[in-house]
Amino acid sequence: MAKINWYKYASPANFYPLAGKIIPWFAIPAAILFIAGLYVGFFVAPTDFQQGEAYRIIFIHVPAAWMGMLLYVLMAIYAAIGWAFNARLSSMMASSISITGAMFTLLSLVTGSLWGKPTWGTWWVWDARLTSTLILLFLYIGFISLQAAIDDQKRADKAGAVLAIVGVINVPIIYFSVDWWNTLHQGATIRLLGKPTMAPPMLAAMFIMLAACWLYAVAVVLVRLRHIILEREQHAAWSAEPVGQPSWKAEEART
Amino acid sequence: MNWSEFFSMGGYAFYVWGSYLATLILMGGEVLMLLRRGKKRHQELRDVPERQGKN
Numbered sequence: 001m002a003k004i005n006w007y008k009y010a011s012p013a014n015f016y017p018l019a020g021k022i023i024p025w026f027a028i029p030a031a032i033l034f035i036a037g038l039y040v041g042f043f044v045a046p047t048d049f050q051q052g053e054a055y056r057i058i059f060i061h062v063p064a065a066w067m068g069m070l071l072y073v074l075m076a077i078y079a080a081i082g083w084a085f086n087a088r089l090s091s092m093m094a095s096s097i098s099i100t101g102a103m104f105t106l107l108s109l110v111t112g113s114l115w116g117k118p119t120w121g122t123w124w125v126w127d128a129r130l131t132s133t134l135i136l137l138f139l140y141i142g143f144i145s146l147q148a149a150i151d152d153q154k155r156a157d158k159a160g161a162v163l164a165i166v167g168v169i170n171v172p173i174i175y176f177s178v179d180w181w182n183t184l185h186q187g188a189t190i191r192l193l194g195k196p197t198m199a200p201p202m203l204a205a206m207f208i209m210l211a212a213c214w215l216y217a218v219a220v221v222l223v224r225l226r227h228i229i230l231e232r233e234q235h236a237a238w239s240a241e242p243v244g245q246p247s248w249k250a251e252e253a254r255t
Numbered sequence: 256m257n258w259s260e261f262f263s264m265g266g267y268a269f270y271v272w273g274s275y276l277a278t279l280i281l282m283g284g285e286v287l288m289l290l291r292r293g294k295k296r297h298q299e300l301r302d303v304p305e306r307q308g309k310n
Binding site for chain 2: 038042047052053054056057060061064099100103106107110111114115117118216220223224227230231
């Protein structure tokens with residue numbers, strides 16, 4: 001087996017072409033799984049005996065909510081690594097993740113609202129789960145605007161990292177909110193321990209959609225990361241001169 | 256199951272299809288923004304004089 005020097009890819013110059021090569025391997029399976037998940041969700045999964053057809057919102061609502069939370073933790077980890085080790089690529093990754101994480105959090109709030117109206121009779125209620133998820137969205141927005149507001153990139157990354165790390169405390173609060181407080185929001189659909197309470201096709205559709213969302217997230221985060229690399233490193237030597245490896249320049253010329 | 260029954264979603268059409276429309280708008284919007292960002296970058300690279308005529 002060929003030995004791979006992983007440190008090599010911590011450099012934006014080396015990571016750029018690598019990221020370009022692996023994006024299709026995430027984007028294409030994501031599209032296939034979205035179609036498969038929706039097929040199972042709408043044509044295989046049975047009607048819910050309590051909620052009728054309205055429950056079918058779950059196939060996007062739950063994956064979006066999970067993505068919003070998990071991407072936040074991932075963003076905080078990358079921001080922390082970037083800050084602690086002065087790793088540029090890591091900070092860029094955190095910036096790239098923040099947009100997709102915010103998108104998924106917003107999506108979970110919008111779909112939740114569309115689900116709340118027919119089942120609870122209201123678009124919004126200030127219960128613990130909904131409120132803490134709204135705070136998650138504000139944390140993302142805070143991170144994004146903080147980075148945009150500070151001109152000095154290093155300081156922007158540092159400030160963002162502090163905000164991201166402090167905000168991590170909100171993620172377990174969201175997760176356990178349905179147990180800790182009396183909420184209108186229903187309890188966890190899937191628990192790490194114990195049997196799921198859903199019919200197998202419903203569960204399958206949800207997990208296929210979750211996998212699709214993950215693949216989608218990796219693809220868009222990498223595409224954005226490439227944009228960020230070029231924008232931030234455009235004055236660095238490697239981006240001005242052709243480098244030995246298949247460089248971004250050769251790639252740009254081909255397209 | 257016929258199609259009109261399918262699209263009516265047992266009376267929840269607005270909520271169910273609204274959710275998936277929101278998904279399409281948000282995810283599609285994200286992809287579109289990234290594509291536009293890429294296009295802009297191409298243009299900027301072309302417009303930088305020092306990079307012209309090289310490579």
